[in-house]
Amino acid sequence: MKFLKFILAILIIFTFNISKADEIKIQNKITKNLRCLICQGQSVYDSDSEFAISLKLVVKNKIDEGFTEDQIYKFLTKKYGEWILYDPQFNKNTYFLWFLPLLIFLFGGAIISKKLINIKK
Amino acid sequence: MRNRIFYFLLITFFIFAFVIFYRGLDNSNLYTPKTDVKNIPEFSSETFFKKKPINSKDIFNKDRFYLFNIWASWCVPCRDEHPLLINLGKGKKIEIIGLNYKDDFNNAEKFINELGNPYSTILLDRNGTKAIEWGAFGVPETFLIYKNRIIKRYIGPLNPKLIKEIESYIK
Numbered sequence: 615m616k617f618l619k620f621i622l623a624i625l626i627i628f629t630f631n632i633s634k635a636d637e638i639k640i641q642n643k644i645t646k647n648l649r650c651l652i653c654q655g656q657s658v659y660d661s662d663s664e665f666a667i668s669l670k671l672v673v674k675n676k677i678d679e680g681f682t683e684d685q686i687y688k689f690l691t692k693k694y695g696e697w698i699l700y701d702p703q704f705n706k707n708t709y710f711l712w713f714l715p716l717l718i719f720l721f722g723g724a725i726i727s728k729k730l731i732n733i734k735k
Numbered sequence: 736m737r738n739r740i741f742y743f744l745l746i747t748f749f750i751f752a753f754v755i756f757y758r759g760l761d762n763s764n765l766y767t768p769k770t771d772v773k774n775i776p777e778f779s780s781e782t783f784f785k786k787k788p789i790n791s792k793d794i795f796n797k798d799r800f801y802l803f804n805i806w807a808s809w810c811v812p813c814r815d816e817h818p819l820l821i822n823l824g825k826g827k828k829i830e831i832i833g834l835n836y837k838d839d840f841n842n843a844e845k846f847i848n849e850l851g852n853p854y855s856t857i858l859l860d861r862n863g864t865k866a867i868e869w870g871a872f873g874v875p876e877t878f879l880i881y882k883n884r885i886i887k888r889y890i891g892p893l894n895p896k897l898i899k900e901i902e903s904y905i906k
Contacts, residue, residue: 651768651872664837665872668863675864693870695769 637677644673644686647700657700767890770870775803775883778868783835783843783857794856800829800905801880804854805866807838808846810874812892817850819898824853828905833857836866836874879904 645659652663658670669690676686690698702708779790795801804820806813824831833854835843847857860866869878879887879901886904889897 664863668837668867671862672864672867692771693768693867694872695771697768 640683641670641674641677644677644683645670647687648673648690649698649700651694651698768870768872770888772870773885775878775880775885776868778865780834780858780860780865783833783859786859789856789858794832794858795880795883797830798882802829802831802901803834803869803878803880804831805834805836805860805869805871805874805876807836807874808842809838810836813875814846814850816875816892816894817853819893819895820853821851823898823901826902829901830855834860834865834869836860837863 642659646657648658648669650656650658650661650663650666650669652665653661656666658666658673673686676689681689687699687703691703696702696707702711704712775791775795777791779788781787782789802820802823806817820831823829831853833856835857837860858865866872866874866876869876873890875892877889877893878885879889887901893901
């Protein structure tokens with residue numbers, strides 16, 4: 615019986631650790647994608663400015679409240695604008711940005727295929 | 736012919752790049768966020784002196800202008816704008832609410848005792864999370880509020896010119 619309890623205790627501690635670790639992982643992932651507005655050019659994760667410290671806390675609180683990653687981004691873009699995100703979101707202002715590489719790729723492909731057809735002829 | 740088109744395109748490209756970069760020289764490289772916070776955010780906090788819990792709904796509930804000022808005793812520009820706030824508060828046309836941002840209580844109390852207290856209420860923000868609700872990212876920052884809406888937002892210290900602007904709003 616004692617042995618069982620011991621195993622149970624270890625299991626509980628272990629699962630708790632995993633969930634906590636996941637939480638920290640997601641928190642780090644989010645804060646790495648946030649731009650620090652005081653020390654521009656640094657992410658909130660890297661920065662130790664007062665603003666970044668508070669923002670890390672806000673992200674942690676939001677995760678504890680059950681917010682998803684996207685919900686946290688939405689909350690922060692509402693407060694600080696899209697610029698706070700390093701990874702621009704997909705919307706009507708960024709269509710061009712996202713599709714540009716694809717367009718260039720297709721354009722290059724078209725040139726190459728045209729040249730190849732010309733050589734074959 | 737082909738060569739000419741090439742040169743034409745090259746020169747156009749360089750002119751285009753030059754204009755873009757030249758115009759960019761004037762732009763400030765400091766970004767001020769485009770915030771969507773138009774209505775005052777709801778938050779709860781503590782009052783500065785009595786440590787009484789208070790909700791934002793109980794503060795901005797009168798039909799008058801409010802000035803919400805984020806300050807800290809360690810912030811040097813706050814010291815500069817403080818006399819302006821005191822003068823503005825004397826007019827009684829506007830109620831000034833303070834948010835003490837990440838401050839040590841003793842230092843903040845000293846600051847108020849030394850320079851005067853223009854605030855009708857001072858709220859506490861010990862960890863800076865309340866300022867984030869407002870979309871603020873530094874001190875000092877000031878919001879002009881009427882009927883729960885943010886009319887104007889001032890990032891950085893107020894100066895006599897901005898005070899005149901505020902006075903023209905509340906006339």
